[in-house]
Amino acid sequence: MIDKFVPDVAAALAGIADGSVILLPGFGNGMAETLAAGLIAQGARNLTLVANSGGRDTGPVADILASGHVARLICSFVRADSVAGRLFGAAKLELEIVPQGTLAERLRAAGAGISAFYTPTGADTLLAEGRETRIIDGRNCLLEYPLPGDVALCDAWEADRWGNLTHRQSARNFNPVMAMAAKMTIVQTRHVIALGDIPPENVHTPGVFVHRVVHVPA
Amino acid sequence: MTFRPLDRAAIAARIAQDIPEGWFVNLGIGIPTGVSDYVPNDREVIFHSENGVIGAGPAPAPDKIDPYLVNAGTQHITLRTGGSFVHHADSFAIARGGHLDLCVLGAFEVAESGDIANWARAPDEPVKQVGGAMDLAIGAKRLWVAMEHTTKGNGGSRIRKLCSYPLTAKGVVRRVYTDLAVLEVTPRGFLVVEMIPGMTREGLQERSEAELHWS
Numbered sequence: 001m002i003d004k005f006v007p008d009v010a011a012a013l014a015g016i017a018d019g020s021v022i023l024l025p026g027f028g029n030g031m032a033e034t035l036a037a038g039l040i041a042q043g044a045r046n047l048t049l050v051a052n053s054g055g056r057d058t059g060p061v062a063d064i065l066a067s068g069h070v071a072r073l074i075c076s077f078v079r080a081d082s083v084a085g086r087l088f089g090a091a092k093l094e095l096e097i098v099p100q101g102t103l104a105e106r107l108r109a110a111g112a113g114i115s116a117f118y119t120p121t122g123a124d125t126l127l128a129e130g131r132e133t134r135i136i137d138g139r140n141c142l143l144e145y146p147l148p149g150d151v152a153l154c155d156a157w158e159a160d161r162w163g164n165l166t167h168r169q170s171a172r173n174f175n176p177v178m179a180m181a182a183k184m185t186i187v188q189t190r191h192v193i194a195l196g197d198i199p200p201e202n203v204h205t206p207g208v209f210v211h212r213v214v215h216v217p218a
Numbered sequence: 219m220t221f222r223p224l225d226r227a228a229i230a231a232r233i234a235q236d237i238p239e240g241w242f243v244n245l246g247i248g249i250p251t252g253v254s255d256y257v258p259n260d261r262e263v264i265f266h267s268e269n270g271v272i273g274a275g276p277a278p279a280p281d282k283i284d285p286y287l288v289n290a291g292t293q294h295i296t297l298r299t300g301g302s303f304v305h306h307a308d309s310f311a312i313a314r315g316g317h318l319d320l321c322v323l324g325a326f327e328v329a330e331s332g333d334i335a336n337w338a339r340a341p342d343e344p345v346k347q348v349g350g351a352m353d354l355a356i357g358a359k360r361l362w363v364a365m366e367h368t369t370k371g372n373g374g375s376r377i378r379k380l381c382s383y384p385l386t387a388k389g390v391v392r393r394v395y396t397d398l399a400v401l402e403v404t405p406r407g408f409l410v411v412e413m414i415p416g417m418t419r420e421g422l423q424e425r426s427e428a429e430l431h432w433s
Contacts, residue, residue: 027269027270027288027290027292027306028269028288028292029285029286029287029288030286052306076348076349076350077346077347077348077349078345078346078347079345079347080343080345085345095346097346097348098348099348099349099350099351099352099353100268100306100310100348100349100350100353101268101310101313101314101350101352101353101354101357102352102353104306104307104309104310105307105310105314107307108307119314119356120356120357120387121314121352121353121356121357122352123356124385124387124388125352125384125385125386125387126338126341126384126385127348127352140388157286167303167305168286169284169286169287169297169303170267170269170270170271170286170287170288170289170303171286172270172303172304172305173269173270173305173306174305174306175305176305176307177305177306177307204305
């Protein structure tokens with residue numbers, strides 16, 4: 001019997017190694033806060049964190065960064081007035097800024113086995129300095145590589161024991177694409193659903209992209 | 219003769235006048251966010267929010283807030299009837315794949331070639347607020363900009379020959395709505411299509427670093 005449920009957060013996060021690339025979905029909602037807090041306690045260090053935003057003064061991303069366990073942050077957006085902005089300003093955090101659509105597409109490429117792609121996004125900007133560009137169809141384009149994760153910490157509204165997921169409203173955001181881009185996808189779900197009770201047409205992230213699920217009631 | 223610059227809401231209202239029924243539109247953060255408030259309910263315009271919302275609607279009543287539904291500015295919103303949700307890669311396929319009829323972005327500067335600068339004031343600034351702007355700027359069928367004509371600090375013009383801030387994208391802006399005027403970006407440069415009451419050609423040119431054209 002396939003059963004991806006684990007009893008608690010510690011079991012969900014067991015084995016995350018130092019130096020891992022951690023994918024953390026979320027955009028105003030849809031972030032696995034309990035797993036994010038658990039990651040700090042789990043203790044892996046020298047991590048690369050991939051998230052849409054560098055966060056603020058408080059909240060899951062800020063807390064992970066403040067723990068000192070992250071060496072490198074890959075995101076689309078950093079506020080000066082934030083833990084991320086201050087750590088970067090003090091040269092205590094490496095930062096890679098990636099346009100949000102390129103971030104999503106690099107994750108998708110990692111999950112889909114695409115070796116690289118060209119996009120006009122960012123091609124005429126500072127982000128393209130020293131990198132390979134090419135005129136395609138009359139337009140300057142920038143070469144981008146996949147962004148695979150070792151671990152994704154995902155949020156779901158519902159999950160069954162195969163790891164099939166639904167995400168509520170805009171909480172879907174990066175969850176499906178980060179789930180497919182990681183070697184080990186760990187999910188916290190608000191609700192546990194019997195296998196077969198999520199209508200098949202309504203599965204947003206299929207269980208084939210999911211490895212462990214922990215129930216975290218609201 | 220005196221003139222009174224439009225406030226930010228009035229710029230948003232002016233832009234809303236030019237959005238026809240049936241368009242699929244992304245509104246950036248800042249002045250553009252207000253545009254949807256001025257599109258009448260009986261004009262069906264579909265608003266996209268890059269966190270995966272198709273059919274974003276107005277803010278909910280305080281007792282109807284759903285924490286699971288936000289826009290790209292992480293403000294609470296509602297979903298219009300007919301709306302749907304997609305994940306981030308699909309949402310940016312919408313933005314980058316040419317599916318948006320219009321994107322309206324805020325900006326620090328626009329150049330006469332259509333270049334836009336809106337994410338950093340200096341290359342080494344710790345504020346690096348790219349977000350989805352570079353994707354939206356290259357991907358939408360049309361890009362309009364909403365911004366004040368001059369800076370608050372020293373009154374320097376945001377209407378430039380060349381942008382002085384780091385670029386978001388090159389040669390993409392089609393139209394600029396400021397607190398003083400509406401300008402089209404043409405192969406010759408900025409063409410003034412409208413000025414606020416009381417503004418003169420000389421007065422607008424004085425407030426513009428780029429040369430303005432009038433016909």
